[in-house]
Amino acid sequence: MTETDFRDWERQLSSANACSHPIRLRGRITAIDLATGESATAYTTDTEPGRVLHVACGNRRESACPACSVTYKRDARQLVRSGLVGGKGIPETVAEHPCIFATFTAPSFGPVHARRERNGKVLPCRPRRDARKRVCPHGRDISCPVRHHEDDSRLGRPMCPDCYDYESAVVFNACAGDLWRRFTTYLPRQLARMMGVTQKELRSLVRLRFVKVAEYQARGVVHFHAIIRLDANTDDDSYAPPPERWTADVLADAIQAAACSASVTADVGRSGKTLLLRFGAQTDTRVIRSGTSGALTRTAVANYIAKYATKTADAPGLPSYRLRSPLELRALRCPPHSRRLIETAWTLGYKQWAHCLGYGGHFLTKSRRFSVTFGQLRTARQEHRRVQRHPDGELDPWGRIVDETTVLLTGDWHYAGSGYQASDAHALALMSAANARKTP
Numbered sequence: 001m002t003e004t005d006f007r008d009w010e011r012q013l014s015s016a017n018a019c020s021h022p023i024r025l026r027g028r029i030t031a032i033d034l035a036t037g038e039s040a041t042a043y044t045t046d047t048e049p050g051r052v053l054h055v056a057c058g059n060r061r062e063s064a065c066p067a068c069s070v071t072y073k074r075d076a077r078q079l080v081r082s083g084l085v086g087g088k089g090i091p092e093t094v095a096e097h098p099c100i101f102a103t104f105t106a107p108s109f110g111p112v113h114a115r116r117e118r119n120g121k122v123l124p125c126r127p128r129r130d131a132r133k134r135v136c137p138h139g140r141d142i143s144c145p146v147r148h149h150e151d152d153s154r155l156g157r158p159m160c161p162d163c164y165d166y167e168s169a170v171v172f173n174a175c176a177g178d179l180w181r182r183f184t185t186y187l188p189r190q191l192a193r194m195m196g197v198t199q200k201e202l203r204s205l206v207r208l209r210f211v212k213v214a215e216y217q218a219r220g221v222v223h224f225h226a227i228i229r230l231d232a233n234t235d236d237d238s239y240a241p242p243p244e245r246w247t248a249d250v251l252a253d254a255i256q257a258a259a260c261s262a263s264v265t266a267d268v269g270r271s272g273k274t275l276l277l278r279f280g281a282q283t284d285t286r287v288i289r290s291g292t293s294g295a296l297t298r299t300a301v302a303n304y305i306a307k308y309a310t311k312t313a314d315a316p317g318l319p320s321y322r323l324r325s326p327l328e329l330r331a332l333r334c335p336p337h338s339r340r341l342i343e344t345a346w347t348l349g350y351k352q353w354a355h356c357l358g359y360g361g362h363f364l365t366k367s368r369r370f371s372v373t374f375g376q377l378r379t380a381r382q383e384h385r386r387v388q389r390h391p392d393g394e395l396d397p398w399g400r401i402v403d404e405t406t407v408l409l410t411g412d413w414h415y416a417g418s419g420y421q422a423s424d425a426h427a428l429a430l431m432s433a434a435n436a437r438k439t440p
């Protein structure tokens with residue numbers, strides 16, 4: 001690594017705080033006075049404890065790194081929240097823009113145990129019809145009178161694994177990202193059609209902006225939650241509400257129509273079969289109102305989305321690492337349904353994403369200008385720490401305020417391993433104390 005910003009590295013001194021498995025770096029930053037050519041050491045890990053710099057792993061899985069996953073979750077909430085109510089450089093007036101909370105599910109791949117509720121009452125999972133047994137072609141009873149509890153381990157499991165269409169479920173996961181992209185292509189078309197304008201007119205008037213998270217349903221199929229907002233098109237990329245007649249209700253209708261018409265075709269491994277994939281029959285759309293009244297407040301939605309942004313990373317029963325061989329696959333300890341999905345993904349050629357049940361997409365994506373980015377939030381945090389550390393400004397080796405136009409800073413870094421060393425007992429103690437504070 002060369003040519004690196006002194007500040008970037010210095011920020012990381014503290015940003016690794018409480019990370020369970022940081023990267024260790026060894027090296028130095030040299031400052032060169034551009035006027036005189038004189039060079040001096042601006043920073044070296046030689047003076048650090050253990051003579052290394054710890055850089056946070058940044059893993060968003062709670063099982064991998066509690067501290068980094070907390071940071072990620074907080075950033076995800078900020079990102080979503082600022083797109084809903086403003087803040088972090090986004091004007092509060094975005095709260096008045098038409099905005100929809102939509103959930104895109106997968107179709108059915110066979111009957112599974114499910115918890116259904118109506119008016120707050122839990123309904124039987126899959127009642128018998130006319131008191132007769134419901135029997136599948138394999139002779140299994142595919143009815144279930146149970147009113148399942150929320151954490152019943154049977155939830156999401158197929159009534160008959162032999163009837164369940166594992167191939168289609170995995171291919172759906174593998175293509176869910178494509179299906180979403182198809183949806184985002186159709187959405188402006190549907191909206192233009194409903195508003196009676198051309199697509200070109202639509203682009204000149206409004207912008208569609210979104211953030212979406214992927215979540216596994218209990219049955220191991222990916223579905224998406226998205227916040228879709230309608231902004232005015234502005235020359236300077238500022239945030240303004242669309243013209244009045246572009247309402248949230250029209251946006252909701254357009255989302256429904258676009259979700260309905262979106263489809264992708266996909267090959268089923270090398271079987272020669274192809275599948276036409278679509279979202280499930282109903283796409284749930286709810287208008288996110290401004291203000292605090294009403295069932296669906298903006299803060300509640302932000303928290304909900306942020307929860308899923310990290311929850312998905314630790315889906316129960318799924319391995320948290322990429323599988324490399326059939327041997328590793330056989331050695332897996334997970335529920336039979338997950339195992340069957342993983343095996344199917346492996347067989348169909350989605351080996352790389354078998355541990356994700358075929359889904360290879362991101363767990364949180366957003367359109368440009370929905371709100372702030374993870375990068376901006378990180379930079380703001382680092383800047384904040386730097387100002388705290390150097391309230392009177394940061395000095396170069398010659399005692400002057402750091403000025404990139406007069407001093408060139410070059411970094412020379414080497415990977416020195418990962419995790420803490422035995423000699424880092426002090427760091428480990430700090431880390432566990434910090435984590436203990438974060439745990440509610």
Ligand SMILES: [Zn+2]
Nearest residue numbers: 019057065068
């Ligand atoms: Zn970490």
Ligand SMILES: [Zn+2]
Nearest residue numbers: 113114125144
């Ligand atoms: Zn059931």
Ligand SMILES: [Zn+2]
Nearest residue numbers: 136138160163
């Ligand atoms: Zn069956």
